[in-house]
Amino acid sequence: MAEIKEAVKEKSMVIQKEMLADLFTELSTAKENGKKVVYTFVPGNLTELILAMDMLPVYPEINALQSGMRKKSGSYIKDAEKVGFSEDVCTYVKCDIGMMLNGNIGPTGEKLPPPDMLLLSYTGCFTFMKWFENLERLYPGVEIAMLHTPYQEDGKITDDQVKYMIKQLTDDVIPKMEKVAGKKLDYDRLSKMLENSAKAEDLWVKVLQSAKSTPSPIDAYFAGVYYMGPMNTAFRGTEKAVEYYQELLNEITERQQLGLHPVTPEGEMKEERFRLVVEGPPNWTNFREFWKIFYDMGAVIVASTYTKVGGLYDQGFRHDPDKPLESLAKYCMGCYTNLNLPQRVDLLEYYIKEYKADGFLINSIKSCNSFSAGQLLMMREVEQRCGIPVGFIESDLVDPRYFSYANIKNRLESYFQMLGQRKVIMEQEVNAD
Amino acid sequence: MTEIPHRLNAILEECKALAFDLNFTAAKDWKKAGKDRLLVGYLPIYIPREVVHAANGLAVGIMGGGDRKQIIKGDAYYQSYICHLPRGVVEMALDTNLESFDGFLFPSICDCVRNLSGMFKLLKKGKFTRYFDYPQNFEKHIGGTFYSELIETIMRDMFQLNGVQVTPEKLNHSIGLYNTNRRLIEAIYNIRQEFPWRLSAVDTYHVLRAGITIPVERHNEILQEVVDIIEEEQGEPLDNIRVIISGSFCEQPPIGLIKSVEMAGCYIIDDDFMLGSRWIQGDIDDSSGDPLNEIVNAFLTKSAPSSAVYDVGNPRAARLVEQVKARNADGVIFCAASFCDPALLDRPEMQKACDAGHIAHINFQFHENTGQFKVIKEQAGTFSDSIKLWV
Ligand code: SF4
Ligand code: SF4
Numbered sequence: 156m157a158e159i160k161e162a163v164k165e166k167s168m169v170i171q172k173e174m175l176a177d178l179f180t181e182l183s184t185a186k187e188n189g190k191k192v193v194y195t196f197v198p199g200n201l202t203e204l205i206l207a208m209d210m211l212p213v214y215p216e217i218n219a220l221q222s223g224m225r226k227k228s229g230s231y232i233k234d235a236e237k238v239g240f241s242e243d244v245c246t247y248v249k250c251d252i253g254m255m256l257n258g259n260i261g262p263t264g265e266k267l268p269p270p271d272m273l274l275l276s277y278t279g280c281f282t283f284m285k286w287f288e289n290l291e292r293l294y295p296g297v298e299i300a301m302l303h304t305p306y307q308e309d310g311k312i313t314d315d316q317v318k319y320m321i322k323q324l325t326d327d328v329i330p331k332m333e334k335v336a337g338k339k340l341d342y343d344r345l346s347k348m349l350e351n352s353a354k355a356e357d358l359w360v361k362v363l364q365s366a367k368s369t370p371s372p373i374d375a376y377f378a379g380v381y382y383m384g385p386m387n388t389a390f391r392g393t394e395k396a397v398e399y400y401q402e403l404l405n406e407i408t409e410r411q412q413l414g415l416h417p418v419t420p421e422g423e424m425k426e427e428r429f430r431l432v433v434e435g436p437p438n439w440t441n442f443r444e445f446w447k448i449f450y451d452m453g454a455v456i457v458a459s460t461y462t463k464v465g466g467l468y469d470q471g472f473r474h475d476p477d478k479p480l481e482s483l484a485k486y487c488m489g490c491y492t493n494l495n496l497p498q499r500v501d502l503l504e505y506y507i508k509e510y511k512a513d514g515f516l517i518n519s520i521k522s523c524n525s526f527s528a529g530q531l532l533m534m535r536e537v538e539q540r541c542g543i544p545v546g547f548i549e550s551d552l553v554d555p556r557y558f559s560y561a562n563i564k565n566r567l568e569s570y571f572q573m574l575g576q577r578k579v580i581m582e583q584e585v586n587a588d
Numbered sequence: 589m590t591e592i593p594h595r596l597n598a599i600l601e602e603c604k605a606l607a608f609d610l611n612f613t614a615a616k617d618w619k620k621a622g623k624d625r626l627l628v629g630y631l632p633i634y635i636p637r638e639v640v641h642a643a644n645g646l647a648v649g650i651m652g653g654g655d656r657k658q659i660i661k662g663d664a665y666y667q668s669y670i671c672h673l674p675r676g677v678v679e680m681a682l683d684t685n686l687e688s689f690d691g692f693l694f695p696s697i698c699d700c701v702r703n704l705s706g707m708f709k710l711l712k713k714g715k716f717t718r719y720f721d722y723p724q725n726f727e728k729h730i731g732g733t734f735y736s737e738l739i740e741t742i743m744r745d746m747f748q749l750n751g752v753q754v755t756p757e758k759l760n761h762s763i764g765l766y767n768t769n770r771r772l773i774e775a776i777y778n779i780r781q782e783f784p785w786r787l788s789a790v791d792t793y794h795v796l797r798a799g800i801t802i803p804v805e806r807h808n809e810i811l812q813e814v815v816d817i818i819e820e821e822q823g824e825p826l827d828n829i830r831v832i833i834s835g836s837f838c839e840q841p842p843i844g845l846i847k848s849v850e851m852a853g854c855y856i857i858d859d860d861f862m863l864g865s866r867w868i869q870g871d872i873d874d875s876s877g878d879p880l881n882e883i884v885n886a887f888l889t890k891s892a893p894s895s896a897v898y899d900v901g902n903p904r905a906a907r908l909v910e911q912v913k914a915r916n917a918d919g920v921i922f923c924a925a926s927f928c929d930p931a932l933l934d935r936p937e938m939q940k941a942c943d944a945g946h947i948a949h950i951n952f953q954f955h956e957n958t959g960q961f962k963v964i965k966e967q968a969g970t971f972s973d974s975i976k977l978w979v
Contacts, residue, residue, distance in 0.1 A: 239936030241953070243669070243927045275898075281698045284724065284898055285933035291900050292937055299900055301724060305734070306702060308719035319734040323725055495719075496706025521669045524929060528674065529703035531665050532710055549667065 165418065167403040171384060174399065176263070178211070178389050183265040185211055191335050194270040194290065198464045199278025199304050199487035203348040203392035203474070204329070208336035212389045213267060215286070219250040221262035223439030223553035231257065232554055245522040246554040248286045255293055270294055272335040276302035276328070279464070279492025280525035300331040304487045310498050312488045320484035346476035348392030353473040358400035359386050360469045365407050366457040367510055370427035372410035374417040376456035377446040380437060387465030392474075419450045428453030429574050432506045434499075434533070435518040435526050436461045438550040441558045445550075448564050452571045458506035460499070463491035470502070492525045500536045507541045514574050516546040521557050544577060546570035596817045599810055600791050607797035608656050610685050614802050615648045619688060624750035629686060630693040631677065631701050632838040633896055634867040635720055636883050639739055641762040641804060642754045643746040648689070649800025649864065652676040655842045655957040657685075665707070671927040672955045673839035674704045681713050690749055691716040693742065695864075697838055697896045698930050716745040724898040726888045735884045759879040765804045767871045772811035773799075774866070777858060779818050781915050784830065784855035786822040787814070790846050796862040826853075829975045830917045833859040834908060834938065835924035835931040837894060839956050848961035849921065852968035853976075858915050860894070867892050895930035904934065905941035912947050918975045919948035921968070926953045948975055 185192050191210040195201065197217065205212045222228040231253025232246055238256070240249050254260070261267040273290055277283035284301075291299050302323050305316040329340055362382055366375045373379070382403060390396040416424035420443055431449075433456050438445050449456070466472060472489050475482035487493075494502065507515055515537050519527045531547075538545045548566050551557035606614055612627075619625045626645035630637075637647040653659065653676025661682050662675030680686050692714045694705035705719040721738065723731030743754050773796060780787055787795075795814055799807035831849070837860040849856060872886040873879075891897055893904035893911075912920060920942055924931035935951065942949045950971045952964055 239939055241924075241932040241935065243953070244929050244932045248933065281696070281702065282929050282933065285895075285930060288899060289933065289937065301898055301900070303724035303731075303898075305721050306696075306719055308702075308705060308721060315734065315737040319723070319725075319730065319737075322730045322733070326727070326730060327725065495709065496703055497709050499706075500710065519667055521667075524670060524699040524703070527667060528670055528700040529665075529707050531667070532707050536710060 165406055167399060167406055168381070170399050170402055171381070174385060174390060174395055179261060179263040179265060182211055182213065182261070182268055185268045191271040191337075192268045193272045193274050193332075193335075195274040196277045196283050197387050198280070198490045198492060199276050199302075200387070200391075200465070201274065201276050201302070201328075201483060201487075202389060203345060203352060204332065204340070204483065205274070206389075206392055207345040207348055208332055208338060208340060210272070210332070210336055213270065214388055215251040215290070216247050217388060218254060218261060218267070219247040219553055220439045222250050222254055224442055225262065226440065226555075227254070228440060228553035229555045245282045245286075246551055247522060248282065248289065250553045251286070252289060252293070270297050272332065273297055273299040274302070274328070274332070275299065276304070276487065278304045278487050278490040279306070279494075280523075282525065298331055298335050300328045302328050302487070304493060307488060307494055307498065310495050312485055316488060317481060317484050320487065321480045324480050324483065342479065345479050349474040349476040349479055349482065351394055351397055352392045353476070355386060355391060355396045355400045356466075356468040356473050358397070358404050359383075361404050362400065362407055363458070363462070363469050365411050366455075368411055369430075369511065370414065370416050371430065371455050371457050372407050372415055372417060374419070374446075374450075374456050375462060376433045376437065376459035377419075377442075377449065378417060379456070379459055379462040383462045383465060417450075417455055419446065421447070421450070424450050424453065424455065426453045427455050429514060429571060430455055430457045430510065430512045431514045431516050432457065432503060432510065432512045433459045433461070433516050433518060434503060434530065436464075436520050436523065436552055437518060438558050439553050440551075440555040441560060444560060445558075445563070448567050452567070454571060457510040457512055460491050460502070466490055496529050496533060500533050500540075503533070503537050504540050507537070507543060512543065513578065514544050514546060514570070515541065516548070516570070519547065519549045521549065521551040522554065523552065544570070544573050593822070595813070596822070599813055600794060603791075603794040603798035603810065606801050607794045608654065609801065610653060610657055610680060612648055612685070612801055615646055616688055618646055618803060624752055626690045626746055626750055627688060628691045628693060628746070629689045629714070630720075630864075631695060631697075631704070632673075632864055633695055633697055633894060634864040634891075635693050635695055636739060636887070637804070638759060638762040638766050638872070638883060639743060639754065639880075640746070641765065642758040643743060644750060644752040645690075645746055646803060647800075649797075650677055650680070650686070651797065651800070651840050652956050653679055654840060655844070655959065659957075669927055670700060671839055671925045672957060673925065674700050676956065677704060678707065681708065681711060686713065689714055691718070691745060693718050693720045695720045695896070696722050698928070701838075715749055718742060718745065722887070722897070728885070728888060732884050732888055735887060736880060739880060739883065756877060756879050759883075760874045760876070763872045763874040763879055763882065765808065767874060768808050769799065769804050769811065770866065770868060771871070772808060772815055775815045776811065776818065779815070781857050783818070783821070783825075784828070784857050785825045786818040789850055789856035789859070790843055793843070793846060793861055796865055799865060800862070827976070828853050828855045829919060829972045830855045830857045830915070831919050831921050832857065832908070832912055832915060832917045833861070833921045833923050835922050835928075835935065836861050837863040837896075837931070839925035839928060841923060841954050842956060842958055844961050845923070845952075845954055845958065845964060848965040849968045852965045853972035854921070854968055857917055858911060860892075863892060863894060867894075895934045903937075905938045908938055909941050909945045909947065912942075912945070917947075919950070919971065921971070922949060922951035924951075924953055926955055
């Protein structure tokens, strides 16, 4: 297994770390301080609504991925399997349930408070519904609200869908949240938060788009998953998030102006040999080793779909303080995995062309049908349309049994070899002209 | 008396052939026989077939390739950790099986089926392809309104192809036919509850599955005949246990599996194999001035327990326990397709409910093209023996 050196920290990373530490401290003292806790999901989250009612969000997928990174997920998954969950199902669910069976100890080592409310707002994945049905049974009697987000089956968001979502919000979800929070929703406060959301979203898009330059100053996948954290979780809508993204953008703009390469856990990359677009979530159990295979080969991810699971801001969507509920509805429906397959292929084509990628890679996740079912056809379509080499590897989010380092490394090395040869041929062709 | 088995055998042979005709010859012949007829394929589980019928269409159930379709291209479209059903369906779509189908509906059951709808779009199959996103909100003015709009979209899709307007009269007529269909199917299950030896589970399966490939009018005739015959004594009772099979609502178990369970000493007295045909529990009002509204109401209030529907407040585990009692079953066999998230994620809770209700249960996983049943037969046999011993 690859040896990894100590990570190098930038100021924005320090800010993010503080934000997270504060949140987990708040969570650990939530019960004493009378704060209500809402369990909810990342894609299609209603963070601003939760925060506007002074409640605290907990995201089970984030706990699962953190468990993966802390090498705890393997045993959690096995514990869930012992109580009857099949080996075949989504490992995020099993990791989360295993964590609960083991005392619900969160990423900072502190116990997470049990939920006062389960807010089943979810996007682009059927399994989320099953997940919360299971949670509801683990926490019987807890208030539960469901926001059904229709799929963009026809490649667009229709008026009927928006109306359906707003009606669910006004007639069911918000009244239940108000009941738990013990207060009415202050729409002015919500709008103010959405204004902050839009500001942070503008900055986040600029961060993402910095990868259009050559060399790219960021890795939009491996580092991108850190960058997207505040946006996709408990901080969207806060001033702190705006501050974080401003700082991040400043750092990245500076790097861009200096022509610097992305920062990795082992310092700055020295060269950009390949520019890749990646589809699919990363693996968390061996995240650093996985990343290292790329940066050791000079491969930079210039755009990824995974960083869009919490919203497709780079395609123009912004939360709208003047239309709070409508924009929350559209936000939920616009997340990446709620796009139909033709839309997903179009988006990949756009990224490949716009970010001048040399290659397209899929990391297919065993657990996640929402991402994985159909990826092989998507790969063919992308290959046909863009004429660039495509690669395909398989792993899992948090089940270490499905991460084979040697296998993935071999495949990626062959793939990078192919990309290298193609580059040489293309350069020769250009010189011959 | 010799007349009856002969008649039954003839019907069963017809059904068996129809059920597994993956070229859907009967449906295609039906389409050829009339102008403006539409073939609308649908995946498991449920769509309101009444609406297709009223638009001069035939809703044809596509339940996968089972063990009858050799997968040549389909495997290249799916990773090994995805269930088998969609690869069989893609194989059929790329082959000639689904030629002359006008449209396809993909009911919301999981992300595989959802993404398959997009694959059909990318592969340009059908003149229309719709993911049928049932509401998961069951308030009439919220989920109900959304559902009506969804159905109207499909009506528009069909209208654009054949110009047939769905009038309340036509829709009421179609509802009536499907009410009869559901009633007759339930009659078969009710007779089998008391006299399971009169029609085997395999034969029952063929009779039901045939129904999703032919016009409802013809299926009703078949069902009526089967009911008439099995109302009379047939065959000999065996010393079998009585089980309910749960979890096979989408990808279908191979016939060999069902047969093995029966041969191991189990009467399958209820199951969720062809759940779509039994989805609405009870009749839909067929005399209303707003029949679409009746179809919507039926979905909101009379849907069968299923892993496809958000069930907080009406847990399917409790309903399984009730079903076991109502059917006087001795145990439950959880039988889900491998890699089927909806069925497998529901299983632990349902098992827990069975334990709490002192209901014996075992569990299998299968692929639709599994060919070996020795282990399953042994497990089912042991299950049957243990129940006989202790109950
Ligand atoms: S299937 Fe994928 S999107 Fe859904 S809960 Fe699991 S990991 Fe998340
Ligand atoms: S068998 Fe299960 S996972 Fe496969 S398509 Fe059907 S519902 Fe989805």
